Amino acid sequence: MPYGDGVTRDALPPPYGELVAELVAIGRRAVTAGLVIGSGGNLSARPPRADAAVVTAAETWLDDLTPADFSLVRLVDGEVLAGHAEPTTELPLHLENYRARPDVNAVVHLHPQLCVLLTALGYPIRLITTDHVYYVGEVRVARYRHPGTVELAREAAELIEDGRCNCVVLSHHGCSVVAPNVGLAYRRAVNLEEAAVATYRVLLLGDTATVCPPELQARVDSRPDGAV
Numbered sequence: 001m002p003y004g005d006g007v008t009r010d011a012l013p014p015p016y017g018e019l020v021a022e023l024v025a026i027g028r029r030a031v032t033a034g035l036v037i038g039s040g041g042n043l044s045a046r047p048p049r050a051d052a053a054v055v056t057a058a059e060t061w062l063d064d065l066t067p068a069d070f071s072l073v074r075l076v077d078g079e080v081l082a083g084h085a086e087p088t089t090e091l092p093l094h095l096e097n098y099r100a101r102p103d104v105n106a107v108v109h110l111h112p113q114l115c116v117l118l119t120a121l122g123y124p125i126r127l128i129t130t131d132h133v134y135y136v137g138e139v140r141v142a143r144y145r146h147p148g149t150v151e152l153a154r155e156a157a158e159l160i161e162d163g164r165c166n167c168v169v170l171s172h173h174g175c176s177v178v179a180p181n182v183g184l185a186y187r188r189a190v191n192l193e194e195a196a197v198a199t200y201r202v203l204l205l206g207d208t209a210t211v212c213p214p215e216l217q218a219r220v221d222s223r224p225d226g227a228v
């Protein structure tokens with residue numbers, strides 16, 4: 001979907017306005033849920049297969065976003081088409097994720113604490129409950145690259161390219177979670193950290209192996225829509 005003529009810096013076209021409202025809501029939820037400190041993390045979304053996305057602007061607080069805190073950015077070259085003149089410094093991460101996967105319409109980048117800590121210590125995040133399997137699925141880890149760089153963005157996007165992974169942990173930094181819509185991207189991110197919390201707790205109890213019964217994963221894999 002082209003972004004269309006008549007876009008001004010002050011007004012986003014209607015489908016983007018609706019997406020902004022959804023992103024404002026999940027930004028507040030993410031901070032309330034402790035998935036990021038307000039000043040960290042960034043969010044984006046696009047109408048299905050559109051060639052531009054709304055992205056949170058630089059130096060915004062995720063629990064205090066307003067429609068003025070979003071930039072409309074063209075995916076092919078990152079040019080700002082409307083809205084805030086300065087998109088997030090993690091813009092490359094968002095652009096590369098959309099370029100890697102045509103089915104991705106929302107990207108959520110947060111700094112969930114246990115997710116990052118466990119991975120930094122070399123503990124894989126385990127899928128223990130049915131929600132973990134359904135919402136999170138395979139977790140992949142991107143090697144450390146400096147925040148805001150194209151190298152980090154490419155590292156993360158390559159890990160989702162085959163369509164079998166939607167939740168990437170950025171080493172020593174945060175997570176990059178993708179989905180076909182904003183709501184599912186947020187659910188995946190919440191459940192990713194929930195899986196990390198569960199993994200941490202079972203490690204404290206001395207368990208190093210328990211995961212959800214593999215037959216559930218097989219059931220999810222066998223259904224194109226992932227429904228269980």
Ligand SMILES: [Zn+2]
Binds near residue numbers: 040041090110173
């Ligand atoms: Zn970050």
